[in-house]
Amino acid sequence: NAGVTQTPKFQVLKTGQSMTLQCAQDMNHNSMYWYRQDPGMGLRLIYYSASEGTTDKGEVPNGYNVSRLNKREFSLRLESAAPSQTSVYFCASSDTLQGYEAFFGQGTRLTVV
Amino acid sequence: TQLLEQSPQFLSIQEGENLTVYCNSSSVFSSLQWYRQEPGEGPVLLVTVVTGGEVKKLKRLTFQFGDARKDSSLHITAAQPGDTGLYLCAGGLNTGNQFYFGTGTSLTVIP
DSSP: OOOEEEEOSEEEEOTTOOEEEEEEESSOOSEEEEEEEOTTSOEEEEEEESSTTOOEEOSOOTTEEEEEOSSSBEEEEESSOOGGGOEEEEEEEEOTTTOSOEEEOOOEEEEEO | OOSBEEEOSEEEEETTOOEEEEEEOSSOOSEEEEEEEOTTSOOEEEEEEOSTTOEEEETTEEEEEOTTSSEEEEEESSOOGGGOEEEEEEEEOSSTTOEEEBOOEEEEEEO
């Protein structure tokens, strides 16, 4: 069982470049999330999607856009990367109708130079 | 400022000692979870508490949800080196299926 799959695992961007982080889950979960993790900050919610076709801002949405392509896939786009976006990004999914557990991917380590 | 504040941020103890990690907020949560994260991996769920005042035990780990559902604690008895990791609390809000994470507590248990 794959669970939550994120690609890529590592990425280096130059300031101003754009990229899309991909996330797919095979657990038929309704809700999906994007977090960033920085030292001493825990995980901060960027965007979330409570169900297919809906997306909402989290704590730190500036500089990011998301797309809930279908029930399985939730992508995160950086239109013009900045050094402040250097971080580890995690995608997660959950089905709150079945419980409260969020399942995480292995993360994408992004460096913006 | 983050919705959930954890303390302490770092904790280094000897094997066999007891410890408590705290997770506090001014918001009321419908559920509160504790996760553990290993380096290079995503967080993995340890426990979920949903009722104010609830206490759950998982072997040497005891989790408590505050009566007002604004805070929680994780107590580890007789810590072992295998307990080393980053411990994160996370709260679910009633509106919109959101999960917000705490600032994290990095625990090191020295053999």
